Amino acid sequence: MNIQGLDILAALFIVLLLQRLLRKRPLYPFPPGPKKWPLIGNLLDLPSKYESETYARWGKELNSGIIHIDAAGQNIIIVNSAKIATDLFHKRSSKYSSRHVYHQLTERWGWLMSNLPYGETWRERRRLFTKHFHPTAGTTVHQTRSMEFIRRILPNLMDTPEKFLDLTRHMIGGITLSIAYGITTKTEDDYFVNLAEEAIGIINHATVPGTFLVDIMPFLKYVPQWVPGAGFHGEPFEATAKDMENGTAKPSFVATCLNEVEEKDQAEKKHVIRVIKDTAAMSFTAGADTTVSAMWSFILAMVCHPDVQRKVQVEIDTVVGRDRLPEFYDEENMPYLAATLREVLRWKPVAPIAIPHLVTEDDVYDNYFIQKNSTVIGNVWAMLQDEDEYPNPERFDPERYLRNGKLDLSDVRDPLDASFGFGRRECPGRQIAMSTLWITAATMLSVFNITNVRDKNGKEEEIDTGYSSGIVNHANPFKANFIPRSKEAEIMARSAAEQVGIH
Numbered sequence: 001m002n003i004q005g006l007d008i009l010a011a012l013f014i015v016l017l018l019q020r021l022l023r024k025r026p027l028y029p030f031p032p033g034p035k036k037w038p039l040i041g042n043l044l045d046l047p048s049k050y051e052s053e054t055y056a057r058w059g060k061e062l063n064s065g066i067i068h069i070d071a072a073g074q075n076i077i078i079v080n081s082a083k084i085a086t087d088l089f090h091k092r093s094s095k096y097s098s099r100h101v102y103h104q105l106t107e108r109w110g111w112l113m114s115n116l117p118y119g120e121t122w123r124e125r126r127r128l129f130t131k132h133f134h135p136t137a138g139t140t141v142h143q144t145r146s147m148e149f150i151r152r153i154l155p156n157l158m159d160t161p162e163k164f165l166d167l168t169r170h171m172i173g174g175i176t177l178s179i180a181y182g183i184t185t186k187t188e189d190d191y192f193v194n195l196a197e198e199a200i201g202i203i204n205h206a207t208v209p210g211t212f213l214v215d216i217m218p219f220l221k222y223v224p225q226w227v228p229g230a231g232f233h234g235e236p237f238e239a240t241a242k243d244m245e246n247g248t249a250k251p252s253f254v255a256t257c258l259n260e261v262e263e264k265d266q267a268e269k270k271h272v273i274r275v276i277k278d279t280a281a282m283s284f285t286a287g288a289d290t291t292v293s294a295m296w297s298f299i300l301a302m303v304c305h306p307d308v309q310r311k312v313q314v315e316i317d318t319v320v321g322r323d324r325l326p327e328f329y330d331e332e333n334m335p336y337l338a339a340t341l342r343e344v345l346r347w348k349p350v351a352p353i354a355i356p357h358l359v360t361e362d363d364v365y366d367n368y369f370i371q372k373n374s375t376v377i378g379n380v381w382a383m384l385q386d387e388d389e390y391p392n393p394e395r396f397d398p399e400r401y402l403r404n405g406k407l408d409l410s411d412v413r414d415p416l417d418a419s420f421g422f423g424r425r426e427c428p429g430r431q432i433a434m435s436t437l438w439i440t441a442a443t444m445l446s447v448f449n450i451t452n453v454r455d456k457n458g459k460e461e462e463i464d465t466g467y468s469s470g471i472v473n474h475a476n477p478f479k480a481n482f483i484p485r486s487k488e489a490e491i492m493a494r495s496a497a498e499q500v501g502i503h
């Protein structure tokens, strides 16, 4: 190790020692946790991937729904129980709704609502988002667009099924960009979808657990500033503003908000435009990757569970018939599909630890001390895989939510609640996400049988059911085939795509 390395280690040692010496002795104990080492606590135990599963295991070993980890002086509280999550994140939401400030993100990505601490800057953006994407306010434009975007790719799925991962990724990216900016994207290799995905990749990387070490060791915050993807915040916004000047802008969040900007003084106008720009970029950043993850899990579930797929198709054939494609008004008559989508989100949680919260005041829960500035992680994975709530949790079984052919959540916890996070930071895009998933799933299964692929000897290929590990998890690339259910289904799908009129 060179002299500089030793200096860094010595500085780290002094910072940790000072932190310990200055810390007040709490009146109550911390929640139980794995054994801690002097100074570094559990730093060396922190898992580098699938952390939600390790946290769930620790909770079981300690027989506690809430546990405490010490990452070299940074307190981390893991909430594995859905009841405790409600008690803390919902019932004590004024304390449990902030975020850790990630130095790596703030300089270039300070506009991300999901990472803003609780306060006026966050509130302004969240309010604007909720106003425009409220279930009733945002539904018409969003529903029309999502129906158009799935119909548009039906011929592509038919002709090049091997590209389904990329096609569905572009479809969802396209829906999100279209409702935010009114941009029409290409079905493949689209400039804006690629730009935005590059940005998401960086954000996911910068927010993986462990990055908060930057705040324990402040010298680490001087990370290189070369990061790509930064153009995403401005470019699509400028494109919409230009379309508005030319009178060619399509209805979108940005167009509606810009039209509502009143004649204010220059500084105020600049501020309002900044909030609109931030919120539009946020909706793609938070909405695309997450919905893609759920969409791929749905397709994977259909390949692995053809019996469930048949039942959804029977429901579609009964409610919709075979001479038209599903429309949103069919949704209320299709409980089996509603149960299937719930099970998809439970079976393979999109965001296994949601986004960690930060507690802003000292608190005591169940005689345990929760110190101000602790990171508080709602372990979505542990809640959705809890065998007391969902017996045989690894089994894919939509029947969990059905009684006498109706959706019935009276005896079972609705998995959507944990899937979309907690309290005041709960996902504001839930309705948009669920209606995108509903129309895309219903349309796909009304036209196609989604099957495993076969090798040249006609034998079914083994399917990879593994997942990545990060803030948002995705199925590892897997293969599937999209086979039209009939000649009539094929003709109907091609003609529906023609009628959409966007290419």
Ligand code: HEM
Pocket (backbone or CB within 6 Å): 113, 114, 115, 126, 129, 133, 282, 283, 284, 286, 287, 288, 290, 291, 294, 350, 351, 354, 355, 356, 357, 378, 419, 420, 421, 422, 423, 424, 425, 426, 427, 428, 429, 430, 432, 433
């Ligand atoms: C299946 C799809 C989705 C899942 C599973 C999901 C899940 C989540 C989760 C777990 C959080 C963190 C909640 C917390 O901190 O406790 C979150 C935050 C957020 N989501 Fe979603 N989401 C999805 C789709 C969307 C969509 C489509 C949009 C927008 C159109 C969106 C916008 C947001 C925003 C803006 C936040 C940050 C909220 C804040 O910090 O105040 N999400 N989402």
